[in-house]
Amino acid sequence: MVGLPLAEVSSGSAQGEPPAPKRKLKVIVAGAHPDDPESGCGGTIARYTELGHEVAVFYLTRGEAGIRGKSHDEAAAVRTAEAKKACEILKARPVFVGQIDGSAEVNPARYAEFARMLEAESPDLVYTHWPVDTHRDHRAISLLVFDAWLSAGKKFALYYFEVLSGAQTSQFRPTHYVDITPTEAKKRAACFAHASQDPDDFYEYHDAMNRFRGMEAGRKYAEAFVRHAQSPDDSLPLAL
C-alpha cells in the first residue's frame, strides 16, 4: 500500500501525544455540498488536524436545494450551520465558495474566481470529487479544482475522493488509502452534524464504503483516493 502525505512527524514512535509536524501542511478539501467533504474525506481531515496540520473545507454551495419544502435561503441557513458544526468537530475551517446547489456553473469567470480563491490559500494538497459522478455539482467542483491546478502550474498535490460509490461516484479505482480507524468516530459525528440530510441513511452507505476500503487496505476503516499522477511528489509514507 502506498502512503498518502498525511504526516511528516518528528518521531516515528506514534502512540500517545500527537507529535508536532515538522512542516505544517495546508490541506484543502473541496466538495460541492455541505456533507460531501465530510463523507468522502472526514476521517482523513481529522487525521490531518489531529497531527497539527491545517485543513480548510471548501463548500461550492450551501446546499440550497437540499431540503424539501424549504426555500433556498432557509435551506442554506440550516445547512451552513450544519457545515460549521461538522468543521468544528473535524477542527477544520469552512469556506463557502458562493455557488448555488443544483446550478453550479463552470465557465471562464467561475474558473477564474475559483482559481483565485484556491491560490489565496497556497495549498500543499487539494482533495476534491472524482469527476465521473452522477451529480452535476460534483462534476463542477472537480473541474474547477482541476482547472485551478493547471493554472497554478500543478504545484500542489491533487487527490480525488469518492462519495456514495456506485450511486454517485463511478469508475473509481483507488491509488491511495488512509487508515481512518482512529478517527472514524469523528467522521461519523461530522456526518451526523448534517441532520437535515438523513444521516442515518447516507452514513450507512459510507460506513459500508469505509469498511470495504478498510478491507482492501488491511485495516478496519479506510478512505480511498486517486492521486493525480502528475502531482508534485511530496508523498510521505503514512505510518500504518
Ligand SMILES: [Zn+2]
Ligand atoms: Zn453532494
